[in-house]
Amino acid sequence: MLIQSIATSYSRPSALSPTRTTAATGFESSLAHAQLRRVEAKEFLFAEGDQVSCVYRIETGAIALYKVLADGRRQVMGFAYPGDIVGLGLDEECTINAQAVKPTRVRCLPVSSLREFATRDPSFGFKLYEAMARELAATRDLMLTTGQRSAMERVASFLLALSRRNRRNGRDPAFFELPMTRTDIGDFLGLTIETVSRTFTKLKAMQLLKLPHSNEVKLLDITELAKMAGGE
């Protein structure tokens, strides 16, 4: 399978670390040579309502994907990290905002080439379908979390998801940076920044983690943290 992931792997590592079989269908090699674009922190990669032009692969940095209500309330649907692909969807208008949370580099591939790949390689469309299915599963997991879990459970699952992502990438599962602000985390988990902050403080008090800096997390007891995250 070619397409690593559409956006953030919220909580289903199995669904998001695909088998990576076979040679490139031209998609990956096209991406490799696609134009590199630099996006500053807070700059939009694209916004809801934009005409869809490209799909992007994150090379470095991080992108927040979110929707907003008329009065400004915001729901972050996920964060995209290096290796993730964002921008897939219907080829009409963007239905979501994609904004860099830190300086980011992406490779841009015109969407028109997707249809082209699909006609050249009959299995490519099916691969896109599978990628979207994975993304949908991840979004549903997030919805289970924001819809049913307590603040503590939400924050714990969020940290565990980052930990798992690190483990998957061969990095230290007990230490990572938070590229996004408390506001981003709050809007992702459906909490206010104050609640996020207080929950971090509680976790510190429980000796489950340390915050060397406000955006650096050292997990001290992942097993216990998993218990705090509640079922699953």
Next chain:
Amino acid sequence: MLIQSIATSYSRPSALSPTRTTAATGFESSLAHAQLRRVEAKEFLFAEGDQVSCVYRIETGAIALYKVLADGRRQVMGFAYPGDIVGLGLDEECTINAQAVKPTRVRCLPVSSLREFATRDPSFGFKLYEAMARELAATRDLMLTTGQRSAMERVASFLLALSRRNRRNGRDPAFFELPMTRTDIGDFLGLTIETVSRTFTKLKAMQLLKLPHSNEVKLLDITELAKMAGGE
């Protein structure tokens, strides 16, 4: 576009009433002749963890799609109504439960035939991809609702979504049955049954709707209801 919709069209009618072009790729005609199955109320069409075997098109009735946490908290991700297709996703295990909320009839199509169609018709995989993209967009809309809106706003948007579905199907947008229980609605919107019930009562008091029976809704002022639903 062949595939009408994967599950419930929560709040993006435009994304879910596709253009319905061209002749069947074999998919629709296969569905038309596929085996009919009767599912009793509360019976599972499939459950999380099941081996995927079929995709289903709802003929009559209604299906709830949901996930549960270990301790039983439940998040309904959507309701599937006649015409909707459920069961698309990765072809490994089901990642969601599908349970009838009332006696339901579905047509069953073995998933194996999906890959087959995809190889026979190069554009079929791409259509599946587009269908999943629509479903993802709908799920994100729901997440925006459950993550950010108040109880009143959630219930109002829920009712409006049903109203729109009726209008789309040429039925009375101001009157419909609620095939599901308050529990289902609550688990869909991330509220308790008591809150759902109280919110209905408030809407009655505001003269925005009547409940001839507890599962029959008559909307009296859709415009005003839309205001209650908040932005968007």
Next chain:
DNA sequence: CGGAACATTGACCCATGTCAAGTGTCGTGG
């Protein structure tokens, strides 16, 4: 050094959850 942006902490409040009756409504069996 100064200011802006972000994060933390505290005090208070309220929307929604929890718990507990009470009220239909429906289907079954006497």
Next chain:
DNA sequence: CCACGACACTTGACATGGGTCAATGTTCCG
């Protein structure tokens, strides 16, 4: 036809988790 139980829904009283508002820290950068 009625009595009964099961179930779903409604309503009320109360509790509380997390939101709101406000003040204070911290970090970073010009």
